[in-house]
Amino acid sequence: MSTLLNLRRPPYRTYSITQLCREFGATPRALRFYEEQGLLSPARRETARVYSYKDRARLQLILRGRRVGLSIAEIRDILDTYDEEGAPAQDAEALRIHRRRIEQLQAQRQHVDEAIAELTGACEALQRKYPELKDGGTA
8 A cells, every 4th residue: 555655646856956056067056046036946954955856847947948048037937837737828928938039049140140241251351452361360
């Protein structure tokens, strides 16, 4: 009977701040910041933070969001959708946030491509004017 009860229990694996920082390459300061922002809510064991498997999963989503340039508010909105599973309105909001970020990144890519083309043209013009110059250096 006790085996059956253990199967129904959610996993109770916990993580220290050091373990999560090491696993994800984050800093303790970052994790404390995410906690201050309400994105993580670790339990306390005396003065130590104790992170649950849910906190670990949320941290993974936070770091993915930061890597693609989402704001803390956008990440919070997306995390809220995961807290309310199966809610189509929340899923639609997450989809909207992701699509908006894709559009922003595409616009940035266009600006970067234009800047590269302009700089390439300037380099070519300078090399035609001063053929004796080597790449990035003087004659």
